[in-house]
Amino acid sequence: MTGDAAVAGSAGVGARIGQLLPILVSAGILLAGNGVLLTLVAVRGRAEGFSEVQLGIIGAAYYVGTFAACLLTAKLIQRSGHIRIFAVMAAVAAVAVLTMLLLIDPWVWTAARGLMGLAFAGIATVIESWLNALADRGNRGRILSIYRIVDLSSVTGAQFLMPVVGAGGFAIFVIVAILYCTALIPVAASRLQSPAPPESALLRPRAIWLLSPVACAGCITIGLTNGAFRTLGPVYAQGMGFDVNRIALFMSLGIAAGALFQFPLGWLSDRFERRTILILSTAGAAAASLLLSHAEGRLIFAGVFLFGGFAFPLYSLSVAHASDHARPGQYVELSLGLTFFFSLGATVGPFAASLVINHFGPPAFWLYTSTMHGSFVVFVLYRMTRRPPVPAARRSRFVALIRSSPLLLRLTRSRAEDRP
Structure with missing residues (x-):
């Protein structure tokens, strides 16, 4: 490439990133609001006298809504367009937050959290549809990296809104609603044009299970454990005597560690048998859970960092x-199927974990997660006796993902296929 061509290419990439700025700003605001609310629901719910089981049901409802969005949002966008659906979903999320403030009732909160799961996953589909439209071979990696940085910094930083504002009173709910409404402004005021509507994928759980039983079982396990952690981790921390400041630190350490460990584990999975790295990572999560089941004081923070990392x-x-x-054309259907299996686990996980905490106390939460992870290790070992490893030449490149909408997998796999 000549010098002039290189400059022109760089300018083109810069212009494309500039087009993304309104989307990324809106995404950061939404991720911040959603991140703090996941923690707030548990902390405020306990303060209002909700039981662990009620909080588990409220948490499960969020993931039911998330899965419903995966089925519905593409059709809604095809009918009404990206910007309108973005506005509708942000408004639904803000209304749901304010309803939780006005009506302190576990069943009202359950319905509101279901609507919020629907709204947030719908918004993610809109955002990632734009990312798919704007990404090309030259900038796909940078777009994905920026999106992950926005996700990590927003969700982790938002945890500390609670110590600043407080979990009691009305202010924190109003701030979250303001965040959802504010997220409309960058997109609505921009010159963004709606890309082609996202395709609707068929949900065929049996076909996806036959394609990869290990991946499906892994997504179920992740729903059972990580879904429970995001919902009930603050309940555990409260049960161990943590104040709001330490709860925010506890949750942010787990989230940040998950991002930090993605890349070394992914690097290893590209160079060794993928299932071996799955076993090592799952065993690490199980070991961290066992540590946390007996940990006290500062050791809890070390334990949750290791748990989140693995x-x-x-x-x-x-x-x-x-x-x-x-196959290359199968990625959106694959992601929808894996989202289905994750949702199965995440719908059951918070409720099951809440029963464990209710009957055996907060530390027993980690015995629950270690049991789930240990069971998955046994299943992967069994599957390794039934199916040979994928040859290195046919193995796709690892791409660190946030679990949001089926469209993101198409973007990440396109990036992997671009690499030599």
Whole structure:
């Protein structure tokens, strides 16, 4: 490439990133609001006298809504367009937050959280549809990296809104609603044009299971464990005597560690048998859980860092393993199927974990997660006796994922296929 061509190419990439700025700003605001609300629901719910079981049901409802969005949002966008659906979903999320403030009732909160799961996953589909439209061979990696940085910094930083504002009173709910409404402004005021509507994929759980039983079982396990952690981790921390400041630190350590460990584990999974790395990461999460089941004081923070580091990358590792067996045109259907299996686990996980905490106390939460992870290790070992590893030449590149909408997998797999 000549010097002039290089400059022109760089300018083109810069212009494309500039087009993304309104989307990324809106995404960051939405991720911040959703991140703090996941923690707030548990903390405020306990303060209002909700039981662990009620909080588990409220948490499960969020993931039911998330899965419903995966089925419905593409059709809604095809009918009404990206910007309108973005506005509708943000408004639904804001109304749901304010309803939770006005009506302090566990069943009202359950319905509101279901609507919020629907709204947030719908918004993610809109955002990632734009990312798919704007990404090309020259900028796909940078777009994905920026999106992950926005996700990590927003969700982790938002945890500390609670110590600043407080979990009691009305202010924190109003701030979250303001965040959802504010997220409309960058997109609505921009010159963004709606891309082609996302395709509707068929949901065929049996076909996806036959494609990769390990990935499907992995997504179920991740729903059972990580879904429960995001919902009930604050309940555990409260039960161990943590104040709001330490709860925020506890949750942010787990989330940040998950991002930090993604890349070394992914690097290893590209160079060794993917299922071996899945076993190592799952065993690490199980060991961290056993440590936390007996930990006290500062050791809890070390334990949750290790748990997040090994547990959160399991989704990306499972998707990468399934992608090794998938055809190029199958990625959206694959992601929808894996979202289905994750949703199964995440719907059951918070409720099951809440029963464990209710009957045996907060530390027993970690015995629950270690049991789930240990069971998955046994299943992967069994599957390794039934199916040979994917040859290195046919193995897809690992890409660290946030679990949001089926469209993101198409973007990440396109990026992997671009690499030599």
